[in-house]
Amino acid sequence: MAQAGSLATNKLLALLTSSQGVPATISVIADLNRIQPPVFTAAQVTAENVTPEIVERSTAVRYPSLNIYCSSVNNLQREKFRTFSGEAKMTIESRVSQDRLDGLEQNSQLYVDAVTLVLDQNRGDWGNGVSYNGGYEVNYGAVKHGGRNFLQIAKIAFTVDISE
Numbered sequence: 001m002a003q004a005g006s007l008a009t010n011k012l013l014a015l016l017t018s019s020q021g022v023p024a025t026i027s028v029i030a031d032l033n034r035i036q037p038p039v040f041t042a043a044q045v046t047a048e049n050v051t052p053e054i055v056e057r058s059t060a061v062r063y064p065s066l067n068i069y070c071s072s073v074n075n076l077q078r079e080k081f082r083t084f085s086g087e088a089k090m091t092i093e094s095r096v097s098q099d100r101l102d103g104l105e106q107n108s109q110l111y112v113d114a115v116t117l118v119l120d121q122n123r124g125d126w127g128n129g130v131s132y133n134g135g136y137e138v139n140y141g142a143v144k145h146g147g148r149n150f151l152q153i154a155k156i157a158f159t160v161d162i163s164e
Contacts, residue, residue, distance in 0.1 A: 004162045005070035008088040009047050011126045011160075012068050016092075016118060017042035022066065025114040037110055038098075040064060052095060052146050052153070063097040063147050064111055071157070084164040092156040097147025104143060108152045112138055115156050129163040 016022050023040050030037050044062055049069035055061050069091055076086035094111040098104055116136060123134045136158035143152045 004075075004084045004086070004164060005073045005088055007128060007164070008090060008130055008160050008162060009068060009070050011128070011130045012090055012092075013045065013047045015122055015126065016045050016066065016068065016115070020118070020121070021045075022111075022114050022118055025117050026110065029110060029114055029117070033110075035106075035110070037107060038064060040111075049091075052151060056146065061147070063095060063151075064107065065095045066111070066115065067093040067095065079163055082163055084162060087159045087161050089157065089159050094154045094156070095147070095151065096154075097149070097151040099149045101143065101150055104150055104152055108140065108154050112140075112154045112156060119156075119158065126160070131161045132158070133161065135159070 021042065022045065023042055026037060026040050044064065045066045045068065047068050049067065070088050071091045072089045074086045075084050079085040092115055094108060094115060096104060096108045096111060098107070116138070119132065119136060120134070123132055125131045136156050139155045141153040143150050145151070
């Protein structure tokens, strides 16, 4: 079952960091809205489930960032003779931090919009038995102290089907 979560996480990481992934999508959205977001590269997308406080104490953090992880795996045995035939619940945390409150919410929404647009454009088969049928839930957390002074975390949660 652990392999299913790793498989889904690796597929999602590859999708978000590809040439048509989040960095390219942010550029397109920013150009359309005539805004100048902070520089965002594929290196700012990481596959780890770790709190901002721990990351800030242990490494040099570059905001904004996307943290992706598999929050749960459910083997439903949809296909009787498969080792794993079920779903994985995936979470993408968009973390935006800046020294002023002005524009923080707008920047947070920009990164969520970019992620959801990439997901919308990649419905279907992701390869190796992983598929995404669409649908997600976005939860915006309250702004709190952290990062460069203020930090807002938005979580995008969705389910992928896996058949191994």
